[in-house]
Amino acid sequence: MPGEDVQPMGDTMWDAVERIVNTYESFLITCHVNPDGDAIGSEIALKAFLEDRDKSVVVVNPSPTPPSLAFLDPEHEIRVFPDDADAHVLDDVDAIFCLDVNTWDQLGNFARPLQQSALPRVCIDHHESPDDDFADVIASDTTSASTGILIYELIRRMDGDVSRTIADAVYTTIISDTGTFRFSNTDARVFDVAAAVCRLGADPYQLHRVVFGSKTWGAGNLLGPVLATVQAAAEGRLAWIHATREMAEAAGASYDDMDGFVDLVRAIKGVELVLFFKETVDGHIKVSLRSNGKVDAHAIAEHFGGGGHKMASGLRVDGPLGEAIDKVVNLCLQMPGIRSRLD
Numbered sequence: 001m002p003g004e005d006v007q008p009m010g011d012t013m014w015d016a017v018e019r020i021v022n023t024y025e026s027f028l029i030t031c032h033v034n035p036d037g038d039a040i041g042s043e044i045a046l047k048a049f050l051e052d053r054d055k056s057v058v059v060v061n062p063s064p065t066p067p068s069l070a071f072l073d074p075e076h077e078i079r080v081f082p083d084d085a086d087a088h089v090l091d092d093v094d095a096i097f098c099l100d101v102n103t104w105d106q107l108g109n110f111a112r113p114l115q116q117s118a119l120p121r122v123c124i125d126h127h128e129s130p131d132d133d134f135a136d137v138i139a140s141d142t143t144s145a146s147t148g149i150l151i152y153e154l155i156r157r158m159d160g161d162v163s164r165t166i167a168d169a170v171y172t173t174i175i176s177d178t179g180t181f182r183f184s185n186t187d188a189r190v191f192d193v194a195a196a197v198c199r200l201g202a203d204p205y206q207l208h209r210v211v212f213g214s215k216t217w218g219a220g221n222l223l224g225p226v227l228a229t230v231q232a233a234a235e236g237r238l239a240w241i242h243a244t245r246e247m248a249e250a251a252g253a254s255y256d257d258m259d260g261f262v263d264l265v266r267a268i269k270g271v272e273l274v275l276f277f278k279e280t281v282d283g284h285i286k287v288s289l290r291s292n293g294k295v296d297a298h299a300i301a302e303h304f305g306g307g308g309h310k311m312a313s314g315l316r317v318d319g320p321l322g323e324a325i326d327k328v329v330n331l332c333l334q335m336p337g338i339r340s341r342l343d
Helices: 011-023 037-052 067-072 087-092 104-116 147-157 164-177 188-199 204-212 217-227 245-251 261-266 297-303 321-332
Strands: 026-030 056-061 095-099 121-125 137-140 231-233 238-243 273-279 285-291 312-317
Touching: 011 121, 011 137, 011 147, 026 037, 026 087, 026 104, 037 056, 037 067, 037 095, 037 147, 037 164, 056 087, 067 164, 067 204, 087 104, 095 104, 121 147, 147 164, 147 188, 164 188, 164 204, 217 238, 217 245, 217 261, 238 261, 238 321, 261 273, 261 285, 273 321, 285 297, 285 321, 297 312, 297 321, 312 321
Parallel strands: 026 056, 026 095, 095 121, 121 137, 238 273
Antiparallel strands: 231 238, 273 285, 285 312
16 A cells, blocks of 8 residues: 555554444535645545445535536535535434544534534544544544545555546645645655556646646736735745735636635745735635745644644634734744744
């Protein structure tokens, strides 16, 4: 099995997941708000595996699938809570899988029904600091570049077939969470699994093209105005950009169109941490944090109730935008790796 020399979790953890799969017949799968390639890919891969074992599966997310990832769900089977699936959907399943998420805050308005449900919950994830009461079984490996890799390893461990659907989904999780093999989480395990799913049918060129090559004109129109907001502090070690609702509306851009903007600033020489402040429809401010390694983005996000990884994290703060920027920037200026070149 790819990555077999890496033992991130004890056998008892996977055994508990296997018992859930073998014991129950119907499952609900969900993920975090504003799902990315790792979340959607992991869901589709697990769904295909469970259905191959004659299980009944429904996928219900707290946010719609981004257009660039719709190809993973060609039959539009993923449902959105509460628009086309209410809390009664839980009445028809035996157990719940929460993928690529380990805190209630990241489940949005779907969190309350899940918390109130007595159904067994399984979390398969690779983020730090899970909520204590989040799941009955937590299979967590923070060394894994993507949750999809964990799903692949579970499937192989249980002698499941890796179909073309699963191969495409797992490869999508990998290129999404490694920045197409550019980020520091890219290791031998990543290449092992990527090579394995390519041998099983995943097409790297086509998958890259559909995931990253489907930007809209709205994204192009918004890119210039957003990059024009760039500011820096601490001799350029900290940088930030922002997008208001008015900017997005004027550009004809959606929230999803902003993906990748922050990485353009992270590529500037000398920048250690980039913040991207995005004003949401409800007036809150979503902040994406991207580190180049010397600054712990997760520690900053966790301070504000967010989460993620050391290199990439996210959080939400109250508006207005200017106050949100001041609040987060002031904390970042105190962080090791930002406050002094000697950190």
